[in-house]
Amino acid sequence: MAARGTFITLEGGEGAGKSTQVALLAKALRAAGKEIVETREPGGATGAEEIRALLVRGAPERWDPMTEALLHFAARREHLTRLIEPALAQGRWVISDRFADSTLVYQGLGQGLGRPAFQTLYDLVVGALGPDLTLILDLPVTKGLARARARDGGPGGGGETRYEAMDVAFHERLRQGFREVAEAEPGRCVVIDASGPVEAVQAAIRSAVTQRLGVAL
Numbered sequence: 001m002a003a004r005g006t007f008i009t010l011e012g013g014e015g016a017g018k019s020t021q022v023a024l025l026a027k028a029l030r031a032a033g034k035e036i037v038e039t040r041e042p043g044g045a046t047g048a049e050e051i052r053a054l055l056v057r058g059a060p061e062r063w064d065p066m067t068e069a070l071l072h073f074a075a076r077r078e079h080l081t082r083l084i085e086p087a088l089a090q091g092r093w094v095i096s097d098r099f100a101d102s103t104l105v106y107q108g109l110g111q112g113l114g115r116p117a118f119q120t121l122y123d124l125v126v127g128a129l130g131p132d133l134t135l136i137l138d139l140p141v142t143k144g145l146a147r148a149r150a151r152d153g154g155p156g157g158g159g160e161t162r163y164e165a166m167d168v169a170f171h172e173r174l175r176q177g178f179r180e181v182a183e184a185e186p187g188r189c190v191v192i193d194a195s196g197p198v199e200a201v202q203a204a205i206r207s208a209v210t211q212r213l214g215v216a217l
Contacts, residue, residue: 002091005035006213007084007130009099011181012137013174014164015147016194017201018097021137024202025209026095028217037087040097041075045082048075056160065111069118072103073125080126088129100126101134105177106163110170130188133212135205136178137194141171144194 008025010018019040026036042052051071055063063071076099087094100122108118148164182189190208194201206217 002089005088005090005092005094006132007088008093008095008209008213009101009131009134010095010097010137011099011101011105011134011178012194013139013141013144013171013178015144015149015151016137016139017147017198018137020198021135021201021205022095022097024198025205028202028206029093029095029209029215032215032217034215035092037083037092037094038097039079039083039094041079041099041102042072043075044079044084044096046078047082048078051075051078056162058162060162060166062162065107065113066117068111069103069107069113069121072107073121076100076103077125080129085129096131099131099134101136101178101181105174105181109177109180110173132188133209134181134185134189135208136182136189136191137201138175138178138191139193139195141168141175145171 010022010025012018022038022040026038029036041048042055043049051074055068055071055075084094084096103121104115104118107113108115145164145168149161179191182191190212192201192204192208209215210217
């Protein structure tokens, strides 16, 4: 039987560069001999990608916070059962652009749903499975939103702008929320300064992976 794989998540606010950093980290880990699965949330499985379209498009006020959290956890269940859990069971390394921390921060803290409701859903849907390492990409809100709007306003932006259209106070709550997650779980989480060039951010990520997971990158 193959040893269980390793689960890495990248978290952070809008425009933090998670997708770019996931791809770069996956490339580095493949070069180190690891079999890698790259994925994202919401999404990562057919049904979950269909739910994603409901969440990332439309008006900011489209959903009640509880409805929104339920949609995220429905997508997450599909993601877990159809992609993440099978890949880990086969000994693969899974790198996900967002996971449950985003629901805690966006809906639980940012939209006022609260931790108890989040935890109930987490226990029901995710249970004991969780990331081995979470890299939280941190940068000033105004810088992140400027990056996100430049990205989504250009070719290939895809119109997934619902969250970045929310007010600045919401995004400030997100930044603080991710910092609170890191402070509460220092054994799992590493905060990465994402305000610099892509190469500098990737170097910090590789250093954290080497230190925490023992893989030379």
